[in-house]
Amino acid sequence: MMEQHFVCRESVLMARWREAFPEARCVDEPAAIAAASTEMQAWVVTHIEEWPALVSDLSRRGAIVTVLSPAPESRQARRALEAGARGYAHLLSPPEALRQIALVTANQGIWVLPELMAQVVGGAYRALGGAARLSNGALEPLTERERAVALAVAEGNSNKAVGRLLGITERTVKAHLGASFRKLGIRDRMQLILKLSEQ
Numbered sequence: 001m002m003e004q005h006f007v008c009r010e011s012v013l014m015a016r017w018r019e020a021f022p023e024a025r026c027v028d029e030p031a032a033i034a035a036a037s038t039e040m041q042a043w044v045v046t047h048i049e050e051w052p053a054l055v056s057d058l059s060r061r062g063a064i065v066t067v068l069s070p071a072p073e074s075r076q077a078r079r080a081l082e083a084g085a086r087g088y089a090h091l092l093s094p095p096e097a098l099r100q101i102a103l104v105t106a107n108q109g110i111w112v113l114p115e116l117m118a119q120v121v122g123g124a125y126r127a128l129g130g131a132a133r134l135s136n137g138a139l140e141p142l143t144e145r146e147r148a149v150a151l152a153v154a155e156g157n158s159n160k161a162v163g164r165l166l167g168i169t170e171r172t173v174k175a176h177l178g179a180s181f182r183k184l185g186i187r188d189r190m191q192l193i194l195k196l197s198e199q
Contacts, residue, residue, distance in 0.1 A: 002064070002106055006043045007032045007054065017043070020095035021102075029054055036061035041102055043068055045091060046076065052083040059084030064105050068093070077116045087111035114158065117189065122156015125193045130155075138196050141183040149176040153189055154196055 004024035006017055013026045027035065032042055032054070040063040044051050051067065059065050066087030067080035077088040086105040089097065090113065101111045131151070139147045145166075152162040159173045166173075181187060184195055 002041045002102065003035070003039055004041050004043070004102070005032055005035060005063075006045070007048065007058075008045050009047070016092070016095050017098065020098035032063075033057055033061070036063040038062035040064070041066070041106065044085070046070070052079055055080060055083040055085050059086075066101055066105060066111065072113055072116065074116055074119050077112050081110070081112075088116070089113065119156055122154070125154045125156065125196070129197060133197050138184075142180050146176045146180045146183070149173055150180045150192060150196075153177060154193055 004017075004021040006013055006024060006026050007029060008026050009028065013024055017024055017026075029048065032044075036042065036058050040058075042058045042063045042065045044055055044058070044065060044067050046067060046069045048054060055065050055067060064087075065085045066089060067076075067085045068089055068091040069076055070091045072088065072090050080088045086108075087101045087110070089101055089111065093101070104111045139150060142150060145168075148166055149162055152165055153159075157165065159170045159177070162168075162173045163170045168176075181192070184192070186192055186195055
């Protein structure tokens with residue numbers, strides 16, 4: 001079982017951290033580095049002055065690192081991931097979200113907030129050539145509306161933004177997206193980008 005270490009200056013854990021992981025420890029930077037191993041999940045708070053260097057050091061030593069920020073934003077998320085973090089979340093994430101983040105990152109996944117993931121997906125789509133590189137026939141199995149939803153999602157729009165663009169509800173967007181994923185044999189937005197770009 002993974003050890004949960006919250007790297008923070010306070011000597012006690014926030015109640016939500018303790019609720020998520022009853023056996024968690026709150027440690028300072030030197031203690032976190034000394035304890036770093038492949039059996040450790042380190043949660044680094046951005047209040048720490050040199051948090052990117054700490055994230056890099058911990059991840060090099062095998063720890064699975066998630067960065068917690070009081071004001072999540074895309075530039076900071078990019079810095080966290082570039083430094084080696086596998087997760088980036090709000091400092092006040094509820095206990096069930098913390099447990100889900102731990103599960104995803106421990107199984108080689110990446111966790112970022114959905115609105116930030118939409119930006120990442122849109123950036124990847126543009127980097128791979130966007131609509132100009134759209135694979136002929138990639139969306140052939142989809143209905144016209146499913147195609148419109150898939151392309152709007154590929155551009156980096158959230159479900160809510162897609163709904164506004166297409167004049168449909170967010171629930172309808174989710175239904176079309178789910179149907180599109182099933183028909184294309186994919187699981188998520190990033191796989192949609194790769195499918196559209198035939199990478």
